[in-house]
Amino acid sequence: MWAACRALFAAIMADRAAALLLFAAPLIYAGFYPSAYTGEVAVRAPVVVVDQDRSAASRNLVISVGAVQQTAIAASLPDVAHAESWMADGRAVAALVIPEGFGEDIARGEPGTVVLIGHGAYLLRASGALAGIGIALGQTGREAAREQARAAGPPAPPALALQSRPLFNTREGYGAAVFPGVAFVIIHQSLLLGLALLAGTARERMGRDMRLTRRQLAGIALAASLIGLLDVGWFVGMVFWWHDYPRAAAPLLDVAIAAILFVAATVAAALALASIFPTRERPLQLVLPISLPLFFLAGLSWPAEATPTVLVALARLFPTTSGLELMVGMNQMGGSLRDYWHDALNLGLLTLLFGIFATRRWTSGLEVERGG
Amino acid sequence: MTRPATFRASIAREWRFLVRNPWDMALLTWLPLLLCGAIAWQFSGGVIRDLPVLLIDQDNSAIGRDLAIRIEAAPGLTLAGRVPDLGTAETIIRAKQAQAALLVPPDTARRALQGQAPVILYFNASYPAAAAAVQREAGAIVEAANARLAAERIAAIAAPDSVRPPPVHAVTSIAWNAPASQELQLVSLLHPALLHLLFMLAVVSAFGRELRDGSIGEWTPGIAALAGKSMPYLAVFMGWGLLATFWLAGVRGWHFVGSFSLFVTGYAAMYLAYLGVAVLLTGATRTLSQSLSITGLYAGASFAFAGAIFPLEQASAFARVWASALPYTHFARLLVRTWIAEGSTMAVAGPLLAMLGIALVTVVPGVILYLRAARDPGSWGRR
Structure with missing residues (x-):
């Protein structure tokens, strides 16, 4: 077993492509991927303004919109058609239209109406911009209320005021919400691709019906698990800290057990998959493109509540689904194993399922499937 | 050739x-x-529906009951249950049995008469898509509750003219993708x-x-x-x-x-x-x-x-x-x-x-x- 364990490390060091996938990829992606999200929170979204009122009140509003952090005024335009064409060209993600009579309505004690248009193709950026305009409207509203109060007496504020407070990811950063999940897809794919590439290469050299003893298979699984645990340690201990992503103080023992379960299920799945491909390059061709669906199926960027039930169940066949939920829950939300016992159980069952499959394939010496 | x-x-x-x-x-x-x-x-569902939300009603007033009904009625939300405090809610949210909790603090009914009584939405920011949907829906729910409460307050204490709609009103639309x-x-x-x-x-x-x-x-x-x-x-x-x-x-x-x-x-x-x-x-x-x-x-x-x-x-x-x-x-x-x-x-x-x-x-x-x-x-x- 130890010999097989050492042999795997030797094989990785002797194979540049395998070393790239198993050792270099987690290092490269740790710097590469988060660089897309360094801004974290969307600020200064380009907004166009159509001021058809040209009153003191409307000018005040435009100045406030220019001053809030979320928005930047890209242009002042004469009419709505111009505003729409600016948005259609991708030069603005939202528009503020102040119709004629806005200032007069406020002066009369009636509500002044403005029209906000968000870009339907940039929902996140548009909602950030609209929230920014909302803050500016609040400021203008307070000034307008003072104006109105002189004529009609102070108004009564609305009965309830909603305050929103984020739990766990308190910075509400975009990268901070996405990358702590993506990291585990990266670990999963690195192990899957690296091990399958090595297996394909070995099978090319030693014949398609090469077989291993159970001990040898266990040794390879142990070596691969060590690499996987190093990856988890690297991302959770170093990369998340370096990018200052939210980290919660989950019980260390629970995190360790969770990491072992995720890595075990991933290694078992990788060994099972590696038993199918008889050529070195085949896994790269077929397994690389599944990363994106794996990430979305894990439910971080699209809630499971809004995913068809059958698909939610099928997604549980991949270690990433339960792994992401478990690791994000512990690292970002500070949960314990007890909170995620079903994810832990899921990973345990996957380890068993893929483990049995891999053992049968690798130790029976069955002819592998046709291909080449 | x-x-x-x-x-x-x-x-x-x-x-x-x-x-x-x-x-x-x-x-x-x-x-x-x-x-x-x-x-x-x-x-294929298109928009997010039925996200589970908890209600922490520490006021035990009609306002809490009204909000519970509105959560249940909102297409994007469903009432996952009522819990006594934020600690319990946080545990449930952490276990992903709920996406958010709406807290109605003690004394809300009385403070609402003066206006601006805080109602607090705690949402799970680690799941951004669900968080955005919950915030949007909760905003609409509180706005609707306010409209009803305004009418009640006119009847109760406030002078008829003083309860006015807010001075600036925004009509929001999403271009080319109306249902967002x-x-x-x-x-x-x-x-x-x-x-x-x-x-x-x-x-x-x-x-x-x-x-x-x-x-x-x-x-x-x-x-x-x-x-x-x-x-x-x-x-x-x-x-x-x-x-x-x-x-x-x-x-x-x-x-x-x-x-x-x-x-x-x-x-x-x-x-x-x-x-x-x-x-x-x-x-x-x-x-x-x-x-x-x-x-x-x-x-x-x-x-x-x-x-x-x-x-x-x-x-x-x-x-x-x-x-x-x-x-x-x-x-x-x-x-x-x-x-x-x-x-x-x-x-x-x-x-x-x-x-x-x-x-x-x-x-x-x-x-x-x-x-x-x-x-x-x-x-x-x-x-």
Whole structure:
């Protein structure tokens, strides 16, 4: 077993492509991927303004919109058609239209109406911009209320005021919400691709019906698990800290057990998959493109509540689904194993399922499937 | 052989290979279907519904009961239960049994008479899509509750004139995507994100395989043969692009606002650009496994860098340069300006020219390097 364990490390060091996938990829992606999200929170979204009122009140509003952090005024335009064409060209993600009579309505004690248009193709950026305009409207509203109060007496504020407070990811950063999940897809794919590439290469050299003893298979699984645990340690201990992503103080023992379960299920799945491909390059061709669906199926960027039930169940066949939920829950939300016992159980069952499959394939010496 | 004959012979040769090799054919057939199908299926609900929300009613008043009914009635939310305090709620949210908790503090009913009584929404910010939906829905619920309470307060204590609507009123609409559907936004972009990666993997495999297996020796390609070899891939993946577009625009009803023909031209330009990069990679590395690994790095993370969801202007300088070197970034811009809205000629021409530019600057050195490798038996058979 130890010999097989050492042999795997030797094989990785002797194979540049395998070393790239198993050792270099987690290092490269740790710097590469988060660089897309360094801004974290969307600020200064380009907004166009159509001021058809040209009153003191409307000018005040435009100045406030220019001053809030979320928005930047890209242009002042004469009419709505111009505003729409600016948005259609991708030069603005939202528009503020102040119709004629806005200032007069406020002066009369009636509500002044403005029209906000968000870009339907940039929902996140548009909602950030609209929230920014909302803050500016609040400021203008307070000034307008003072104006109105002189004529009609102070108004009564609305009965309830909603305050929103984020739990766990308190910075509400975009990268901070996405990358702590993506990291585990990266670990999963690195192990899957690296091990399958090595297996394909070995099978090319030693014949398609090469077989291993159970001990040898266990040794390879142990070596691969060590690499996987190093990856988890690297991302959770170093990369998340370096990018200052939210980290919660989950019980260390629970995190360790969770990491072992995720890595075990991933290694078992990788060994099972590696038993199918008889050529070195085949896994790269077929397994690389599944990363994106794996990430979305894990439910971080699209809630499971809004995913068809059958698909939610099928997604549980991949270690990433339960792994992401478990690791994000512990690292970002500070949960314990007890909170995620079903994810832990899921990973345990996957380890068993893929483990049995891999053992049968690798130790029976069955002819592998046709291909080449 | 004449050039057209070489071209046709090369198409036939490639097709024969694909028919005999089911795993290579998989990249063109069931794998795109499976992956694009999974994405289409996952988002087929369109908008987020029935997110579980907890109510922490520490006031035990009519306001809490009213909010509970409104949570249950909101299409996006469902009442997951009532809990006594935030600690309990946090435990339940942590276990993902609920996405948020609405806290009605003690004394809310009395403070509401004076106005601005705080009601606090705690949401799980680690799950951003659900968090955004919960915040939107909760805002609407409190606004509706306020409208009702205003009427009650006029009856109770306040002078009739003092309860006025807020001085500034905003009418909000989402252009071209009135229900603010994530299906349109995400699926329209995720399908080409998958397809260009699959396309590039298939083309890199096709060209790299000839060098790996040394079969390039008997093939002895020229430019016409290279073009012929690319044709089955361009044709099949254009087909997948059209099918994915038909799913959203035809079946799901997200019709084209701008020009369909320019959008299809854009698809072709994107594939041509990735074809150029694929030939360049294969010609430069002369090793299939390396070319495939680099393809994963180059085309595998396009979705994150394209600026479609998170604005590129705020990303690092490296990310901005990297993004503009990806044909997909330009395609995502073109998609918004042809499908979702109708951009001006200039706004559409920009991304189209950028993709064709990438195609040109990669395919010329790519073909030179690849043909050089084809004449150098020493560079064949690398793994």
